Amino acid sequence: MTLATDHHHPVLIPSDPQAGLLGVLRRILFGRVSTTLAFALVVLFVLVAAFAPLIAPYDPLRQSIIQINRLPSAANWLGTDQFGRDVFSRLIYGARNSLIFGLLSPLLAAIFGTLLGITAGYFGGLADRLISRVVDLLLAFPELLLAILIAAVLGGGFWNIIAVITVAFIPGFARVARAQTLAVRQEPYVEAAISMGVSTPVILVRHVLPNITAPIIALMTLWVASAIRLEAALSFLGIGTQPPNPSWGNIIRDGLNNLFGSPWPIVGAGLAITGVVLAFNLLGDAVRDVLDPSTGR
Amino acid sequence: MTRYILTRLLDAIPTVLLVLALVFLAMRILPGDPAIAALGELATPEQLASFRERMGLNEPLWMQFITFVWGVLTLDFGSSLLNNRPVLDLILYNLPYTIELTVAAMLLGTVVGIPLGVLAATHRDRWPDSGVRGFSLIGYAVPDFYLGALLLIAFSLNLGWFPINGGGEGFLDRLHHLVLPAVTLAMVKAAFIGRLTRGSLLEVLSRDYVRTARAKGARENRVIYRHGLRNALLPIATGLGLSTLATLSGSVAIELVFNRPGIGKLLISAIAERDYAVIQGGVVVFALFVVLINLLMDLVYVFIDPRVRVS
Amino acid sequence: MTFERRDAARNAEPATGPVLSVRDLRTAFRTRSGWLPIVRGVSFDIAERETLAVVGESGSGKSVTALSIMRLLDRASSRIEGSVRIDGRELVGLPEAEMREMRGRAMGMVFQEAMTSLNPLLTVGDQIAEVLEIHRLQEGAAAREEAVRLLERVRIPGARARAMDHPHALSGGMRQRVMIALALACRPRLLIADEPTTALDVTIQSQILQLIKELQREEGMGVLFITHDMGVVAEIADRTVVMLGGEVVESDETDAIFAGARHPYTRALLAAVPRLGSRGVGSGPEHFPLVDRASGELRPARPQPDTVDRQAEPVLQVRNLVKRFDLRSGFFAKVTGRVHAVENVSFDLRAGETLSLVGESGCGKSTTGRAVMRLVEPNSGTVRVAGADLVGLEARRLRDVRRHIQMIFQDPFASLNPRIPVGAAVAEPFLTHRMGTRAEARAKVADLLGRVGLDPSAASRFPQQFSGGQRQRICIARALALDPKVIVADESVSGLDVSIKAQVINLLMELQASLGISYLFISHDMAVVERISHQIAVMYLGEIVEIGPAGSVFSSPQHPYTRRLISAVPVPDPARRREVRPVSNDEIKSPIRPADYEPPARRYRQVGENHLVQEWDGDWIP
Amino acid sequence: QGAGGTLRIAFAARGLRTMDPQTSIQGVDNWAIIHVHDKLVDLSPWRFPPEGSDPVPRLATSWERSADARTWTIRLREGVPFHKGYGIMTSDDVKFTFDRLRDPVRSGGVRPKFQNIEDVSVDGPAAVVFRLKQPDPLFLLGVLSDYDASVMSRRALEEKGEKGIATDPIGTGPYSLETVHQDPGQGVTLLANPDHFDGPPATERLQCLYIADTTARTLALLSGDVHMMEGVRSPGWADSIRAQKPDLVFDVVSPGSFFTIHPNLTVKPFDDPRLRQALFHAIDRDEIATAIAPISQRTYGLNPPSFPGGFTAETIPAEVAYRYDPDRARQLMAEAGVPNGFAFRADTSQREDYSAIMLMIQDQLKRVGIDMQLNIKDHTAFHADQNTGTNTLSQHSAALPPVPTQPIVNYLSTAATVKSDGKGGSNFSRYGTAIPGIDDMLEAALAEPDLAKRLDLVRRIEAKALGDAVILPVSTNGFMIVRSPAVDLGYKVESGYVNWPLTKARIVA
Numbered sequence A: 001m002t003l004a005t006d007h008h009h010p011v012l013i014p015s016d017p018q019a020g021l022l023g024v025l026r027r028i029l030f031g032r033v034s035t036t037l038a039f040a041l042v043v044l045f046v047l048v049a050a051f052a053p054l055i056a057p058y059d060p061l062r063q064s065i066i067q068i069n070r071l072p073s074a075a076n077w078l079g080t081d082q083f084g085r086d087v088f089s090r091l092i093y094g095a096r097n098s099l100i101f102g103l104l105s106p107l108l109a110a111i112f113g114t115l116l117g118i119t120a121g122y123f124g125g126l127a128d129r130l131i132s133r134v135v136d137l138l139l140a141f142p143e144l145l146l147a148i149l150i151a152a153v154l155g156g157g158f159w160n161i162i163a164v165i166t167v168a169f170i171p172g173f174a175r176v177a178r179a180q181t182l183a184v185r186q187e188p189y190v191e192a193a194i195s196m197g198v199s200t201p202v203i204l205v206r207h208v209l210p211n212i213t214a215p216i217i218a219l220m221t222l223w224v225a226s227a228i229r230l231e232a233a234l235s236f237l238g239i240g241t242q243p244p245n246p247s248w249g250n251i252i253r254d255g256l257n258n259l260f261g262s263p264w265p266i267v268g269a270g271l272a273i274t275g276v277v278l279a280f281n282l283l284g285d286a287v288r289d290v291l292d293p294s295t296g297r
Numbered sequence B: 001m002t003r004y005i006l007t008r009l010l011d012a013i014p015t016v017l018l019v020l021a022l023v024f025l026a027m028r029i030l031p032g033d034p035a036i037a038a039l040g041e042l043a044t045p046e047q048l049a050s051f052r053e054r055m056g057l058n059e060p061l062w063m064q065f066i067t068f069v070w071g072v073l074t075l076d077f078g079s080s081l082l083n084n085r086p087v088l089d090l091i092l093y094n095l096p097y098t099i100e101l102t103v104a105a106m107l108l109g110t111v112v113g114i115p116l117g118v119l120a121a122t123h124r125d126r127w128p129d130s131g132v133r134g135f136s137l138i139g140y141a142v143p144d145f146y147l148g149a150l151l152l153i154a155f156s157l158n159l160g161w162f163p164i165n166g167g168g169e170g171f172l173d174r175l176h177h178l179v180l181p182a183v184t185l186a187m188v189k190a191a192f193i194g195r196l197t198r199g200s201l202l203e204v205l206s207r208d209y210v211r212t213a214r215a216k217g218a219r220e221n222r223v224i225y226r227h228g229l230r231n232a233l234l235p236i237a238t239g240l241g242l243s244t245l246a247t248l249s250g251s252v253a254i255e256l257v258f259n260r261p262g263i264g265k266l267l268i269s270a271i272a273e274r275d276y277a278v279i280q281g282g283v284v285v286f287a288l289f290v291v292l293i294n295l296l297m298d299l300v301y302v303f304i305d306p307r308v309r310v311s
Numbered sequence C: 001m002t003f004e005r006r007d008a009a010r011n012a013e014p015a016t017g018p019v020l021s022v023r024d025l026r027t028a029f030r031t032r033s034g035w036l037p038i039v040r041g042v043s044f045d046i047a048e049r050e051t052l053a054v055v056g057e058s059g060s061g062k063s064v065t066a067l068s069i070m071r072l073l074d075r076a077s078s079r080i081e082g083s084v085r086i087d088g089r090e091l092v093g094l095p096e097a098e099m100r101e102m103r104g105r106a107m108g109m110v111f112q113e114a115m116t117s118l119n120p121l122l123t124v125g126d127q128i129a130e131v132l133e134i135h136r137l138q139e140g141a142a143a144r145e146e147a148v149r150l151l152e153r154v155r156i157p158g159a160r161a162r163a164m165d166h167p168h169a170l171s172g173g174m175r176q177r178v179m180i181a182l183a184l185a186c187r188p189r190l191l192i193a194d195e196p197t198t199a200l201d202v203t204i205q206s207q208i209l210q211l212i213k214e215l216q217r218e219e220g221m222g223v224l225f226i227t228h229d230m231g232v233v234a235e236i237a238d239r240t241v242v243m244l245g246g247e248v249v250e251s252d253e254t255d256a257i258f259a260g261a262r263h264p265y266t267r268a269l270l271a272a273v274p275r276l277g278s279r280g281v282g283s284g285p286e287h288f289p290l291v292d293r294a295s296g297e298l299r300p301a302r303p304q305p306d307t308v309d310r311q312a313e314p315v316l317q318v319r320n321l322v323k324r325f326d327l328r329s330g331f332f333a334k335v336t337g338r339v340h341a342v343e344n345v346s347f348d349l350r351a352g353e354t355l356s357l358v359g360e361s362g363c364g365k366s367t368t369g370r371a372v373m374r375l376v377e378p379n380s381g382t383v384r385v386a387g388a389d390l391v392g393l394e395a396r397r398l399r400d401v402r403r404h405i406q407m408i409f410q411d412p413f414a415s416l417n418p419r420i421p422v423g424a425a426v427a428e429p430f431l432t433h434r435m436g437t438r439a440e441a442r443a444k445v446a447d448l449l450g451r452v453g454l455d456p457s458a459a460s461r462f463p464q465q466f467s468g469g470q471r472q473r474i475c476i477a478r479a480l481a482l483d484p485k486v487i488v489a490d491e492s493v494s495g496l497d498v499s500i501k502a503q504v505i506n507l508l509m510e511l512q513a514s515l516g517i518s519y520l521f522i523s524h525d526m527a528v529v530e531r532i533s534h535q536i537a538v539m540y541l542g543e544i545v546e547i548g549p550a551g552s553v554f555s556s557p558q559h560p561y562t563r564r565l566i567s568a569v570p571v572p573d574p575a576r577r578r579e580v581r582p583v584s585n586d587e588i589k590s591p592i593r594p595a596d597y598e599p600p601a602r603r604y605r606q607v608g609e610n611h612l613v614q615e616w617d618g619d620w621i622p
Numbered sequence D: 001q002g003a004g005g006t007l008r009i010a011f012a013a014r015g016l017r018t019m020d021p022q023t024s025i026q027g028v029d030n031w032a033i034i035h036v037h038d039k040l041v042d043l044s045p046w047r048f049p050p051e052g053s054d055p056v057p058r059l060a061t062s063w064e065r066s067a068d069a070r071t072w073t074i075r076l077r078e079g080v081p082f083h084k085g086y087g088i089m090t091s092d093d094v095k096f097t098f099d100r101l102r103d104p105v106r107s108g109g110v111r112p113k114f115q116n117i118e119d120v121s122v123d124g125p126a127a128v129v130f131r132l133k134q135p136d137p138l139f140l141l142g143v144l145s146d147y148d149a150s151v152m153s154r155r156a157l158e159e160k161g162e163k164g165i166a167t168d169p170i171g172t173g174p175y176s177l178e179t180v181h182q183d184p185g186q187g188v189t190l191l192a193n194p195d196h197f198d199g200p201p202a203t204e205r206l207q208c209l210y211i212a213d214t215t216a217r218t219l220a221l222l223s224g225d226v227h228m229m230e231g232v233r234s235p236g237w238a239d240s241i242r243a244q245k246p247d248l249v250f251d252v253v254s255p256g257s258f259f260t261i262h263p264n265l266t267v268k269p270f271d272d273p274r275l276r277q278a279l280f281h282a283i284d285r286d287e288i289a290t291a292i293a294p295i296s297q298r299t300y301g302l303n304p305p306s307f308p309g310g311f312t313a314e315t316i317p318a319e320v321a322y323r324y325d326p327d328r329a330r331q332l333m334a335e336a337g338v339p340n341g342f343a344f345r346a347d348t349s350q351r352e353d354y355s356a357i358m359l360m361i362q363d364q365l366k367r368v369g370i371d372m373q374l375n376i377k378d379h380t381a382f383h384a385d386q387n388t389g390t391n392t393l394s395q396h397s398a399a400l401p402p403v404p405t406q407p408i409v410n411y412l413s414t415a416a417t418v419k420s421d422g423k424g425g426s427n428f429s430r431y432g433t434a435i436p437g438i439d440d441m442l443e444a445a446l447a448e449p450d451l452a453k454r455l456d457l458v459r460r461i462e463a464k465a466l467g468d469a470v471i472l473p474v475s476t477n478g479f480m481i482v483r484s485p486a487v488d489l490g491y492k493v494e495s496g497y498v499n500w501p502l503t504k505a506r507i508v509a
């Protein structure tokens, strides 16, 4: 005989059902002081990115040959670079690129990866074997390496790199989605639906998808940080965002080349990357702890 | 056991072939003309044609692929399109530098990371834990190339303690050249491994058999090392495998920052210069690394986990 | 030699006083909102050679009590007050170093989860030897030698070889024996066993209970035995403590409790115990008597009318059903073996009838149920429902035929999509099959919820807002939405607490009476099977070894396996406690066969009206 | 006598490509090449000789030219040994060298320069005679003084083969090749040749390192790891590094590479001459030159001011001077019907000099409403694509000898028109195809033996092309080496090719 023990489902079950989504959000954001601070930082960055044109004192591309490599001053808070462009403004616009990157790639990867994972997990068979094989293969490659190789094919540039990072992230999502689908597929409520004659698309949309989203969302938030870091690394290697568009990675790259002209771009962009990655990591951890306690701590 | 290893080896073959096919195809659709890259902008059409002829760039694609795979099997990766050096030589020269960097970084990272993780897990929610968590979060967030550049400026340029360029010749000189890049990568590794160790150990310490060990009257040290850490080694080993591969790819940027020889730098240069043969060679090396390390991890698993041994 | 050695740690006083004396034990956990008391003033004594059972529903604090005695709770987040004495020595407030000396030495503990309580990376021999080394009783090779002896003591066949095995190579029963050997290694004064048999099959449970009894007699230790099964209590305990909400609500000699329990909760527990053999040949199913929790009154069981329609065609007819799972391995995924999960199973189910499938874990009960539903694709055989053979039916027709046969699962938590309000869940089949408009669906939901005893307003709430019993009612309502003829109930009440379980079983029987539904009832819970079944089919390694009317199978089991199964069920007869019955140490056999295995042809013998028994071979000693 | 020591100099490249002077395509390789080999004549260290005067004899001792400047007889230095025991250099080696240079199968991109040689014949072991197709009064300077005319050993080439010579060259130069390092970054090490006719060089060893990464290269110099480094052609770099270490010495040759931009006359928007002129007026070339000072200098015509025939600020006709004049640009756009400006896409290269200049131009154009959307490509990919004629506003940066007709042949002749299969030349604007060009005038100039008359024709050609607004000379980007004060070069660098001899250089402190 077994009495009901605490069954563990990797699904979103609000502790306080009345609170619903809001409650979950509250638990994520205000569970820890550090998370709250991280959230504040993320909000700050998002606002900065969204309202970059209003906040940035200058056009980030606007050059001024007579004002190159200036020290920080009241006019240029972080000085100017080798083209006389305002470093502070470039950092602000860089936030835009980095954040669009950080948010868009995991999102796209989550969508495609989930589709693949559900297909593999729910239908099994040849599709599963094929998808799993390729996913395993790609997963064996570190994202950065994969990204470098794909970028070599596609060439650099903002949208290409979004595609690159998306492709590099898809296997991870596909794997999680597949595992979750396999688990959910075994859940009695899915079997119940099948035995009641509910059609497959309805089962996928109504029963499977909503119940695998939590770990996917958790993974997505964690990978925002990775995407930002990857973009920086690729831009640093010269295959990411292309100049003159600022991204933190290529600000560091250009900044290093102009290290003795002005150290402020690398100091600023370095701190910005570290800060925003740190914040997203903290936030991602919190989201995972709440949404998907099953995948470790 | 041997059977298992054999099966895993067999299993790796299609993987390697798939990788080779992908690499090969990827190279063929790269923009840019390798002939122009090799001969320069002023080269005449005849020269370009004869170059393409010589390098087999005019053969049908499948022919080139067969030549390529055969080359890989016989360790003949062709010669650099740019300076005619055999790619194998280039790889053999660069590989040790990448390996020594990766190994040094992993060793350093592990030696620092695991104790940190244990410290954090055994002092959960107290200040050592917060300290380690803070360290690993920051280590996680700082881009390695950034850290590398800062260390380079601080310790090589300003203090003059370490050399600035190259990989060094001779044991001591190489070691001297290795310190800063290895420390850079190791800081990031230590953060990762510390965090991983903490997580796995906490997870293991909440297991029932740890409670059993306590019920036996075991001392805390015995509980943590014999029953905790040993079992936590499984996830840690997997993590280390992944981390080794990540270090390998992280070394690409580090080799650039420190201007060290290495497969990463070789590859990035080759990509920039469209040196097909070298790109292919470099990617094959990385791919083999990936397969090899995954294989190694599987074997380590078999070694430490009796449960895998039977199945 | 070492077995005779005694030492000060556990023999401070002459053995006149109790081995364990717990007084006003209070344990609280630190939560975000302050200290939460879990154990609220528990007191009891255990004398030498005495077994004390602690029973109570899930969450009543039984395990916390045990862990508090061992002081194994996390020190940062828990607080233990009161007094715990072993042979007179106070443990509460003892320095940790001395407490360590006590653990394993003066008191050993066996946990519920034998599967996970052993370190997967160490051999079982090493794990046993470790206790001896910790307490410096034996070292090195001698300790290992002693471990083998201990494994022999817990009746593990081939102990020397087994000592070198890792836990994963052992079955659940074996692991639990290893745990016991480990707990007894230092010959403690007190053995604490926290539901040591709950996760095991009845036959294995019976073996373990007998073993503990024997060892206790040999060693003379006191035993604290935690369980929630009154059958087990009757089997093993001299005295019994009943816990509810962290308090002791009743405490007495076991005999006295069985003779006349005072607390309503104790009575409810007692009412839910099987009374095998009490059901005569030819008698029908019977409701559970219910206990009013407030007054403690036992409401007599309602009689169940005869619902079976013996004239009509069977609503479900299963013939020669076979389901095998391929086991693949190697590079080319060759089939290297097969699980013969269901082998040549045939039975009929008539309208208004309940057929129970019983048998040990892994014998193929669930697979039979799922194959009947065609949730797994059977290899061969026919399943006729409402005149159509489900096997081989194409998808569209299958969906139609499935209306007639529905399923309720074991886990009410998992059976409902947590994101869909229960009303929508119940209406889903109705709407899927376009049986009416949305408004009609709403009316139907209200009706169904009423039928299963829920308020229609429940429709708008989410599953997590209901208790386990309520959720299972919702699942039943959902299964009823299509007006099915047959319901397959796979362990549908196994996850519920005793009193709730009784209510749900009664509900199922009421629905059978009012709607004429047939049940294919899958369970390993004999008390439930005994109450609900018209017919019983006993499965063993995928085959039905005996099938017949419930009364006649229970009162005159024919197949040796059926007999073994029935005799292993603990019954509430404290008189049986004192007898130590010989129990075989056989493990449950595995249904995994080589790829080329062909099952032998089986013959069945008729032993009574509709009562068939498979002819058995020499393996079985009757 | 050489004082020992190793002079280390770091270049911006990823590694050595070849030491064969005739197939060399990577400019910085020539630094090693010129030290291993000798040319017949050379610049006097280190400036282009004033108009009309001769270069310095090296392997040649004296020369004579025919009146029509089509036959050149050159007397050779006798008894000069090749390195590593490859014998004494004779007229046969010289003939072999120049025959190989003109062999289309074997020699590389340098071949066009030697196309004018009809044949080379020996006149005894110590003299050679060059016969030219067209008269060339600047033959010595324009053809014989550059790295690619280095004299090679016939025996070495025949023994080692084409591939062998690339990494083990045999010359007569002041240094011989010691090691080609495995690490491409470590480059090559050269060893002093004690038997050199000019006496042994001042420093025992010379190591050419290849450090592509700007930061790494800069740090190498600042930390003293290398003594000299190739400078970075991006704005502000020179000032910032001087601020770090004020005593650094900057050696710059002008003119260096000529940076030109070429609008595509066949597609919108530059099929309209008014928009081309607007574009030219909107680009502030003085600003660009200032930004990349001291490397960069303004050019006014195709030939830089320092070259024979080059226009200067004073001599450039006002109507084709394209002074920076945003108002004029706006006015021209208004005339063309786009008063608010227009937009176009252009590819450019990642390489610093290209990207820096184009980023500045982009910014300047924006001020008058022209939106140039830049697509920055890898350098190789950029060339590959541009050579198929896909760029709307092509750019070219190339170092040319002081031969005034050369840029015209390369950029303006119909024969050099870019082709979609990548096999055309560098006439990216399609001058001559899209609109009538200068082919007749070029013909006349090439046939003109008199230098002064020839220069006059060249100026007229340039003026016409500029008037048609088919090409805009932006600047010359000098080649800069930054040198630690611890190195004494032995002379002062002024003008000339983008490499210069380090035979007198010594490490002083």
Ligand SMILES: Nc1ncnc2c1ncn2[C@@H]1O[C@H](COP(=O)(O)OP(=O)(O)OP(=O)(O)O)[C@@H](O)[C@H]1O
Pocket: A003, C029, C038, C056, C057, C058, C059, C060, C061, C062, C063, C064, C065, C228
């Ligand atoms: N470490 C802990 N922190 C907080 N609460 C706890 C902790 N351990 C147990 N509890 C709570 O204490 C209560 C009693 O738990 P306990 O495990 O003793 O129940 P039980 O009677 O053994 O039940 P079961 O029959 O399910 O084993 C439960 O409500 C449980 O949630």
Ligand SMILES: Nc1ncnc2c1ncn2[C@@H]1O[C@H](COP(=O)(O)OP(=O)(O)OP(=O)(O)O)[C@@H](O)[C@H]1O
Pocket: C325, C326, C339, C340, C341, C359, C360, C361, C362, C363, C364, C365, C366, C367, C368, C524, C591
């Ligand atoms: N999908 C599957 N693949 C392989 N083997 C399976 C599968 N499902 C069940 N089995 C095996 O078939 C056998 C019968 O399993 P089944 O679940 O029917 O047993 P059961 O009688 O319901 O047991 P329990 O009482 O533990 O629920 C078991 O040995 C099981 O391991």
Ligand SMILES: [Mg+2]
Pocket: C062, C063, C064, C194, C195
């Ligand atoms: Mg318990």
Ligand SMILES: [Mg+2]
Pocket: C365, C366, C367
């Ligand atoms: Mg089952």
Ligand code: NI
Pocket: B041, D379, D383
């Ligand atoms: Ni170029």
